[in-house]
Amino acid sequence: MKLESNIPSGPIEQKWDKHRAEVKLVNPANKRKYRILVVGSGLAGASAAATLAELGYNVDCFTFHDSPRRAHSIAAQGGINAAKNYQNDGDSIFRLFYDTVKGGDFRAREANVYRLAQVSVNIIDQCVAQGVPFAREYGGNLTNRSFGGAQVSRTFYAKGQTGQQLLLGAYSALSRQIGAGTVTMHTRKEMMELVLVDGHARGIVTRDLVSGNVESWAGDAVILATGGYSNVFYLSTNAMACNVTSIWRAHKKGAGLANPCFTQIHPTSIPQHGEYQSKLTLMSESLRNDGRVWVPLKANDNRAPHDIPESERDYYLERKYPSFGNLSPRDIASRAAKEVCDEGRGVGPGGRGVYLDFSAAINRLGEKTIAERYGNLFEMYERITGENPYKVPMRIYPAPHYTMGGLWVDYNLMSTIPGLHVLGEANFSDHGANRLGASALMQGLADGYFVIPYTIGHYLAGVKPGSITNDHPEFKQAVEDVKGRISTFLSINGKRTTSSFHRELGMLMWNNCGMARSESSLKEALQRIPEIREEFWNNVNVVGSATELNTALEHAGRVADFLEFAELMCIDALQRDESCGGHFRTEHQTEDGEAKRNDEDFCHSSVWEYSGDTSKPTLHKEQLTFENVKLATRSYK
Amino acid sequence: MKLSLKVWRQKNKEAEGQFKDYTLSDISPDMSFLEMLDVLNEQLLAKGEDPVAFDHDCREGICGSCSMMINGKPHGPESMTTTCQLHMRKFKDGDNVVIEPWRASPFPVIRDLVVDRSAFDRIIQAGGFISVNTGNAQDGNTLPISKPDADSAMDAAACIGCGACVAACKNASAMLFTAAKVSHLGYLPQGQPERQRRVLKMVEQMDGEGFGNCTNTYDCEAACPKGISVKNIARLNKDFLKATIFG
Numbered sequence: 001m002k003l004e005s006n007i008p009s010g011p012i013e014q015k016w017d018k019h020r021a022e023v024k025l026v027n028p029a030n031k032r033k034y035r036i037l038v039v040g041s042g043l044a045g046a047s048a049a050a051t052l053a054e055l056g057y058n059v060d061c062f063t064f065h066d067s068p069r070r071a072h073s074i075a076a077q078g079g080i081n082a083a084k085n086y087q088n089d090g091d092s093i094f095r096l097f098y099d100t101v102k103g104g105d106f107r108a109r110e111a112n113v114y115r116l117a118q119v120s121v122n123i124i125d126q127c128v129a130q131g132v133p134f135a136r137e138y139g140g141n142l143t144n145r146s147f148g149g150a151q152v153s154r155t156f157y158a159k160g161q162t163g164q165q166l167l168l169g170a171y172s173a174l175s176r177q178i179g180a181g182t183v184t185m186h187t188r189k190e191m192m193e194l195v196l197v198d199g200h201a202r203g204i205v206t207r208d209l210v211s212g213n214v215e216s217w218a219g220d221a222v223i224l225a226t227g228g229y230s231n232v233f234y235l236s237t238n239a240m241a242c243n244v245t246s247i248w249r250a251h252k253k254g255a256g257l258a259n260p261c262f263t264q265i266h267p268t269s270i271p272q273h274g275e276y277q278s279k280l281t282l283m284s285e286s287l288r289n290d291g292r293v294w295v296p297l298k299a300n301d302n303r304a305p306h307d308i309p310e311s312e313r314d315y316y317l318e319r320k321y322p323s324f325g326n327l328s329p330r331d332i333a334s335r336a337a338k339e340v341c342d343e344g345r346g347v348g349p350g351g352r353g354v355y356l357d358f359s360a361a362i363n364r365l366g367e368k369t370i371a372e373r374y375g376n377l378f379e380m381y382e383r384i385t386g387e388n389p390y391k392v393p394m395r396i397y398p399a400p401h402y403t404m405g406g407l408w409v410d411y412n413l414m415s416t417i418p419g420l421h422v423l424g425e426a427n428f429s430d431h432g433a434n435r436l437g438a439s440a441l442m443q444g445l446a447d448g449y450f451v452i453p454y455t456i457g458h459y460l461a462g463v464k465p466g467s468i469t470n471d472h473p474e475f476k477q478a479v480e481d482v483k484g485r486i487s488t489f490l491s492i493n494g495k496r497t498t499s500s501f502h503r504e505l506g507m508l509m510w511n512n513c514g515m516a517r518s519e520s521s522l523k524e525a526l527q528r529i530p531e532i533r534e535e536f537w538n539n540v541n542v543v544g545s546a547t548e549l550n551t552a553l554e555h556a557g558r559v560a561d562f563l564e565f566a567e568l569m570c571i572d573a574l575q576r577d578e579s580c581g582g583h584f585r586t587e588h589q590t591e592d593g594e595a596k597r598n599d600e601d602f603c604h605s606s607v608w609e610y611s612g613d614t615s616k617p618t619l620h621k622e623q624l625t626f627e628n629v630k631l632a633t634r635s636y637k
Numbered sequence: 638m639k640l641s642l643k644v645w646r647q648k649n650k651e652a653e654g655q656f657k658d659y660t661l662s663d664i665s666p667d668m669s670f671l672e673m674l675d676v677l678n679e680q681l682l683a684k685g686e687d688p689v690a691f692d693h694d695c696r697e698g699i700c701g702s703c704s705m706m707i708n709g710k711p712h713g714p715e716s717m718t719t720t721c722q723l724h725m726r727k728f729k730d731g732d733n734v735v736i737e738p739w740r741a742s743p744f745p746v747i748r749d750l751v752v753d754r755s756a757f758d759r760i761i762q763a764g765g766f767i768s769v770n771t772g773n774a775q776d777g778n779t780l781p782i783s784k785p786d787a788d789s790a791m792d793a794a795a796c797i798g799c800g801a802c803v804a805a806c807k808n809a810s811a812m813l814f815t816a817a818k819v820s821h822l823g824y825l826p827q828g829q830p831e832r833q834r835r836v837l838k839m840v841e842q843m844d845g846e847g848f849g850n851c852t853n854t855y856d857c858e859a860a861c862p863k864g865i866s867v868k869n870i871a872r873l874n875k876d877f878l879k880a881t882i883f884g
Contacts, residue, residue, distance in 0.1 A: 051771040066692060067758050069798055070700045086778060125774035131767045131827050133791040140781025158791055164699055165794060172766035179762035187755065210747055239694040273667045278675055279696045380698065383715075383722045384669075449771045497682045499675075544687050548649065549748040551690055552682060 001256055001609045003622045006410040007111040012097075012628050016115045019411065020454055024461035031056035033465035036456070037204055037219040039191045039246055041068030043163075043170055043441060044424025045225030047448025050173035053182035055453055060217060061174070061183055062206060064190040064241060064554075069171045072227060072239040073444060076163025077284035077377065079145060079155035080127075080441040082120040087144055091152040093117045100439060101629045103149040103329055104404070104432020105581035105597065107259070107605070110628055111411060112429045119450040120442050124156055126449055130169040134158050147437040148285055149329040149636075155438040160284055160376045166441055170448070189215075190554065191246045192482045194222065194253045194420065195475050201250075201420035202468045205478045207486070209554060212547040214482050216475040220463050221419045221456060224250060225448065228403035228425040230263065232562050232569065233514065234506020236400035237269055237282040243558040244565045247407050247426050251568075255407050255415040256607040256620065258428035260565070261573035262404035264435055264582045265515050267333035269399030270384055271353040280399040281384055283356070284377055285437040288326045290361035290370065291394070293317050293333070295354050299344035305355055305393050316340055320592075324636040331434045331582045331595070332636060334398035338515050339593060341397075348395040357393035398515060402440060404431040404582065405572070408607045408622070412455035413447060416607075419463070421456060423447035428605065433581025486546045489556045494539030498555040501536045505529070505559070505566055513570050518586040522574040526567065530615065533563040564614045571608075571617060578602045599631055638664040638730045642677065644689055645737045647746050650753075654746065656735075666726035670713065671696060671703070673725055674736075691750040698722040698862065701797030704804070705750045706737040711801035711860040719799065719862040739800055741809035743847045754800050756846040757814060764838035765818040767827050780826055790824035793817045795863045805860035808849030813857035815843050816873035817865050823876060833880035840877055 008019040026034065034057050038049040041063040049061040065071065083096040096117040101108055124142070128134065134156050135143045144153040158165040177183040188209040195203035195216065203218040229244035230236035251257045268283045294315045296308055316336055321328040328336075337354050340346065347353045362370050367390055371378070378389045385395070406428040407415045413429070414421050424444040431439065512525035536559070544550040579588040579595035580602070588596040604621040611618050639662045647654030661680075664673055671693050678688035692702040703720035707713035713723045728734065736750065744752040782790075794817070802813035819836050822828030828835075851870055858867045 047771075054770045065694065066702070066754060067798065069758070070694055070702055072695060072700070074701075075695045075697050075699050084777070122772075122774070124777045126769075126771055128777040128780070129767065129769045129774035129827060131790070131822050131825050133787055133794050133821065133825070134777075135791075136782055136784050136787040138784050140783055141778050158794075161699065161795060164797075165791075168794065172761065173769075173771070175758065175762040176766040176768060178758075179764075185758075187758075239700060240696060241694050274665055276665065276668055276672050276676060278669075278672050281697050379717075380722065383698075383718060383724065386667075386724070386726060453771065497679055499679060541682065541685070543682060543685055549690055549751065551688055 001416050001620055003256065003408065003416070003607055003620055004410060005109065005622060006412060007109070008411065012110060012114045015111050016118055023454060023458040026457045026460050028056055030465070032058060034058065034460055035060065035219040035466065036221050036223060037217055038062070038223045038225060039204060040071065040225035040227065041174065042071030042073035042225060042227060042424065043167055043444030044448045045223070046071070046167065046170035046174045047445050048223055048225060048423055048452050049183050050170060050177050051449055051453045052456070053177035059177070059183040060186060060219065062186045062189050062191060062204070064188060064209060066187055068174055068185060068187070069168065071167060072242055073167045073441070074164045075239065076441055077160045077282065078147065078286040079157035079162045079438040080123065080166060081147065081154050081438040082124045082156060082442065083117050083154060084121055084124060086142060087153045089152045091154050095152065096120060096154065098629055099150050100430070100436060101432070102634055103436040104434050105595065105634055106432065106599070106603070106626060106631055107262070107580055107624065108430055108432030109624060110626060115451070116430050116443060116446050119446045122450055123442060123445045127166060127169050130172060132158065132165045132169040145286055146289055146327060148288065148327045148333070149436040157286070160286070160374060163441060166445065170445070192249070192557065193478045194250045195478045196253055196417065197468050197472055197474050200418045203470060203475060205482050207482065210549050212550065214479055216470040216479050218468050218470040218475065220460060220465055221421060223421045223423060223452065224407065224426050225423040226426045228406070229565065230400040230403055232506070232566050233400040233510050234503050235272065235277060235280050235510070237266060237280050240279060243561065245558055245561045248561045248565050250407060250415065250417065250420060252610050253417065254610065255417045255420060256609055257406070257568065258408035258605045258607045259405040259572065260569040260608070261513070261576060261583050262433045262581065263400060264330055264402040264404060265334040265398045266401030267330055267337055267398050268356060268396045270381065271348055271395055271397040273349065281380070282399065282401060283381060283394065283396060285330070287356060287374060287377060290373065291326065291356040291358050292360055293326055293354055293356055295340045295345040295347060314340070314345070321636045328636045329434060329436060334515055335584060337398055353395040353397045355393035356396045358389060359393070362390065402435055404428065404433060404435055408605065412458055413452055414459060419459060421452060423452060433583055485557070486553065489540070489542045489553060490546060492538065492540050492542065494541045496539050496541060498540060498542065498552060498559045501532060501540060502559045502562065505532055505563060509566055513573050516584050516586050517573050519574065522570050525570045526574070529563065529567045529570065536560065536563055567614055568608055568617055572606055575606060575619065576602055603631070638666060638725060638728065640664055640728065641733045643733065643735045646689070646749055649748055650745055664725055666724070668725045669696065669721055670707070670723040670725065671721050689750065690748045693721060696721040699797060701799040704739050704752055704754070704800055706739065706804060708735050711739070711804040712862050716859070717862055717864050739804035741803045743809060744800060744803065757798050757800065757811070759846065760811065760815055760839055760842045761818065763842035764831070764835040767822060768831060782825060786824050790821050793821035793824065793865065793869050796865050797863055799862065801860045801862060802857035803848065805856040806849065807854065807856070808852060810851045810857070811843050811848035812851040812870050812873065813861065813865055813867065815839050816869035819876060820869040820872045823872060832876060836873060836876040837880050
């Protein structure tokens with residue numbers, strides 16, 4: 001496997017412009033001869049599918065949902081960053097770039113991040129033009145809020161439903177193209193396999209989730225925009241169906257998978273309340289603008305929050321990180337919460353929670369202002385917990401939320417398999433070892449609206465359009481492989497449900513490869529995962545048949561892939577013998593418990609190649625060079 | 638808590654469906670309604686029976702996947718709440734709970750509680766957008782939008798496309814859904830150039846899909862988990878009339 005990042009030469013401010021001037025183009029009259037398959041219809045997939053169709057390409061877009069509008073991007077709450085500097089508070093493209101590189105703990109590729117910061121401004125303009133109802137000032141201008149890891153106010157938002165509004169914007173652009181016949185939309189079809197012909201990505205195999213039909217689709221290029229893999233932890237803030245299958249299938253066909261151990265644990269989720277829990281619900285990070293995080297000073301203090309006087313409270317984020325306070329980055333805030341809970345100072349059932357208190361803000365601004373800013377979040381909290389956050393402080397705890405790792409891509413967003421492009425959370429670029437709040441929406445839309453439309457042409461210009469159809473033997477083989485796998489699931493007839501395996505794997509990953517990891521916890525996980533996998537393939541019970549809507553069968557395929565992927569995640573976490581961003585190895589911390597990087601040995605992206613044996617992947621390294629942001633210890637004090 | 642459930646089971650689009658009875662015990666009041674159904678499904682799977690199929694995904698009340706009638710009400714007894722956000726503390730020990738799919742001919746049942754809502758997508762495809770290609774946009778602040786207009790647009794845009802409005806309506810009308818989009822874009826200056834064409838196209842598609850007419854009973858608004866107001870329907874009617882006369 002060769003890792004050619006294809007970063008353009010020249011000063012960072014000019015790389016993208018230079019690249020756009022140099023990439024090959026496809027003549028407008030020829031674009032309609034090409035067919036592009038887009039898997040996923042979230043921010044990245046929908047924006048890419050719509051934009052490529054506008055350019056004249058034929059697009060087939062696939063989603064396992066009943067409608068492209070259901071993609072999990074819809075659940076993003078807080079906002080989207082852009083270096084508009086509308087607030088005149090010192091923001092700039094360079095500052096957004098700098099904050100993102102630093103926030104990612106120096107494990108992202110500078111050139112990609114700079115481009116992201118550059119196109120961020122176009123995203124806002126595009127979304128406004130589509131009718132996205134961003135929050136406004138009385139004068140009619142767009143307004144901003146602050147987010148973690150930044151000292152400027154650059155986050156655009158639409159109440160607490162920014163992801164929904166941006167996705168509906170992309171969905172409307174996509175719908176327009178579907179109506180025009182340039183995009184063929186395939187709903188309730190799940191990608192099961194990637195098809196390669198002569199080493200190039202040329203198609204996919206899907207299962208129709210209603211009829212059970214296994215079908216193959218050929219195209220001139222394939223785009224995966226299938227999101228992240230937080231559900232490897234079973235309990236996460238991701239939607240129930242989010243999974244690793246498409247990127248794992250691509251990995252097994254030869255795509256390098258980068259930094260799978262870089263996962264983000266979001267500090268503000270509603271704590272778990274019982275064994276039966278199916279998912280965790282996030283409370284937007286924007287709440288940390290006005291909420292103060294605290295725990296009792298004493299361990300095992302069971303008094304109600306109102307009975308604990310100010311002098312016996314520990315506002316630990318404000319204490320430890322005076323300059324960023326409650327808005328310190330996610331990895332830092334999460335670990336700090338774990339630390340105080342480990343000390344026995346956690347609150348709520350099981351002691352796994354900290355308070356997020358709005359009383360000071362309510363006293364200062366009034367309940368009405370707080371309701372205007374966060375009303376829907378407060379209601380959601382009350383519905384779930386039965387407690388009123390205007391009166392009682394919220395209880396929050398960290399939860400798996402986002403995955404920075406993903407398929408390795410070059411500057412053109414192409415993976416190590418020619419023709420296979422990867423966008424949004426599914427790729428590894430841009431966020432390094434930790435993502436800043438409000439940057440996921442920015443990256444998804446940057447990739448889909450403003451990067452891939454330019455870079456895919458560079459690949460397609462060298463491809464003869466329509467040269468491969470799904471009559472090719474590779475397609476027939478892939479369909480047979482998928483059908484074989486499905487019938488294996490149905491023939492095991494064991495005793496345990498797919499959910500019980502998923503839960504067991506998730507618990508293991510959370511305890512051994514979650515917020516903190518150590519050599520011994522990872523080695524233990526690496527021993528356990530193959531055992532669980534072995535049992536899965538001998539003892540899972542998948543009821544029903546292959547030719548009907550079968551939710552147990554759908555879940556079986558996803559869990560089987562998580563059981564393989566989890567091993568790679570632990571191998572990666574073990575190999576990365578340093579702490580950085582969301583990857584916290586307990587062996588590597590400073591005296592006051594902060595992550596301690598090792599730039600000497602680990603200033604690289606770890607890219608794993610499938611070797612035919614899940615337990616023995618081959619490691620390749622992409623060295624990272626920092627020419628514009630000086631490698632430094634991250635400090636938010 | 639102990640519960641007696643009556644759940645609609647239907648193998649596929651063509652098959653006849655019927656209610657089946659199940660009893661559950663040890664249900665925690667802190668569970669969500671869907672987690673209660675997860676418990677039921679785990680029990681069914683343990684017995685080798687088919688689990689109850691239902692659409693769900695984000696479980697945060699925003700993706701719009703949930704689509705079940707609970708005791709005759711879309712999304713159940715709690716107002717402004719999707720099924721996934723409904724918690725069992727709203728029920729009492731020993732309650733009988735009847736669970737059915739949305740009932741409307743433009744939403745055919747696919748299996749159990751899963752219905753086909755693609756008609757909604759086709760209404761949007763007919764005109765629920767602003768025709769602007771990527772890359773043509775002017776600076777976001779060159780077009781000031783008054784806060785009340787932006788807020789009204791946002792309130793209408795909050796629709797999650799779940800279909801509760803159709804399920805609640807005796808005419809299976811999709812007016813609230815369609816009006817929410819017409820209204821969202823109609824409040825904004827960007828939406829003006831296509832305003833008349835949009836409403837005509839969307840209404841035409843809506844009628845073509847077999848949704849019924851609005852007779853102003855407002856059951857849609859009462860059932861809407863996002864509180865979309867029927868005022869939007871008045872706006873649609875106004876736009877439609879204007880477009881028909883002057884368009």
